[in-house]
Amino acid sequence: MVELVVGSRASQLARAQVKEFLAPLRARFPDVAFRHRVILEDGDLDRKSDLREVSERGGGAAFAGRQAAALLDREVDVVVHSLKDLPTADPDGLLLLPAPPRADVRDALCGAALADLPTGARVGTSAARRIAQLLYARPDLAPERIRGNVPTRLTRLRTLDAVVLAAAGLHRLGRAGEVAEYLPLDRFPPSPGQGALGIQVRADDAGARELLAGTGDPVTDAEVRAERAMLAELHGGCSVPIGAHATTADGILTLHGQLTTPRGTRQIEARLSGTSAEPEKLGRAVAALLLDQDAETLLRAPQFQPR
Numbered sequence: 001m002v003e004l005v006v007g008s009r010a011s012q013l014a015r016a017q018v019k020e021f022l023a024p025l026r027a028r029f030p031d032v033a034f035r036h037r038v039i040l041e042d043g044d045l046d047r048k049s050d051l052r053e054v055s056e057r058g059g060g061a062a063f064a065g066r067q068a069a070a071l072l073d074r075e076v077d078v079v080v081h082s083l084k085d086l087p088t089a090d091p092d093g094l095l096l097l098p099a100p101p102r103a104d105v106r107d108a109l110c111g112a113a114l115a116d117l118p119t120g121a122r123v124g125t126s127a128a129r130r131i132a133q134l135l136y137a138r139p140d141l142a143p144e145r146i147r148g149n150v151p152t153r154l155t156r157l158r159t160l161d162a163v164v165l166a167a168a169g170l171h172r173l174g175r176a177g178e179v180a181e182y183l184p185l186d187r188f189p190p191s192p193g194q195g196a197l198g199i200q201v202r203a204d205d206a207g208a209r210e211l212l213a214g215t216g217d218p219v220t221d222a223e224v225r226a227e228r229a230m231l232a233e234l235h236g237g238c239s240v241p242i243g244a245h246a247t248t249a250d251g252i253l254t255l256h257g258q259l260t261t262p263r264g265t266r267q268i269e270a271r272l273s274g275t276s277a278e279p280e281k282l283g284r285a286v287a288a289l290l291l292d293q294d295a296e297t298l299l300r301a302p303q304f305q306p307r
């Protein structure tokens with residue numbers, strides 16, 4: 001009997017993503033034994049969260065490094081990540097399969113809608129992009145750093161006026177009912193790759209690649225490749241306030257890129273369409289339009305430290 005061991009982090013969201021990825025595969029390959037193995041990351045073990053903070057600034061190694069090692073050591077055959085948490089460059093010997101169909105790409109405000117938040121309202125989020133976008137829209141707001149997994153962040157609504165979370169995570173955890181407002185994509189483009197799974201395998205594992213060949217969605221894949229190519233071109237890690245959202249209509253890919261200073265004082269945007277056959281080219285072209293608007297200066301702006 002063929003066996004495929006699927007790795008992921010331990011969170012409820014990671015488990016839900018594995019289920020979502022495996023459901024069609026289990027139906028299609030009843031003779032394959034799909035097993036799930038949890039791989040704890042350094043960031044998961046660290047309860048005081050100092051490491052978590054470092055890793056969020058440094059591009060995610062502390063959240064994906066153990067998964068990569070487990071793949072290379074053949075403890076698992078495939079890892080299911082949140083694509084947006086992965087650096088744009090693949091580790092040596094590993095590659096991403098074409099992305100499966102993605103979930104809702106939007107950010108969601110829980111607790112209250114933006115227009116209903118009182119002056120000076122405290123809004124929880126740790127993402128630099130979300131803080132910058134919120135302050136650009138509402139300079140009066142008081143962003144507060146929140147950490148932990150999605151359910152933990154939602155508990156902060158007891159003391160905060162609102163929290164921002166990815167709609168995809170809320171939906172996957174059955175918490176869509178907590179959403180007060182889906183933030184509009186034209187003003188709040190998400191993190192590159194948001195809502196998509198990152199399916200990582202060993203580059204030389206022909207068996208796994210063959211078994212998983214049908215799991216990608218060409219539309220999602222072209223969109224996230226354009227978004228991530230833009231991010232790579234701007235040398236942005238997850239600590240930089242960069243939003244990117246690609247959509248597809250009639251085989252034409254349109255990419256909206258946005259860059260905001262950390263305190264939300266300035267914002268630049270670019271939008272271009274191109275063939276979905278060359279998503280990276282589109283991503284680089286949108287990055288070039290942002291760089292023409294002095295993106296470099298915005299990228300060098302000092303970090304904002306929320307409370």
Ligand SMILES: NCc1[nH]cc(CCC(=O)O)c1CC(=O)O
Binds near residue numbers: 150164165196
């Ligand atoms: N960085 C944490 C993270 N990574 C992926 C998701 C949700 C799923 C997704 O955006 O694809 C989240 C939580 C959030 O941003 O609210």
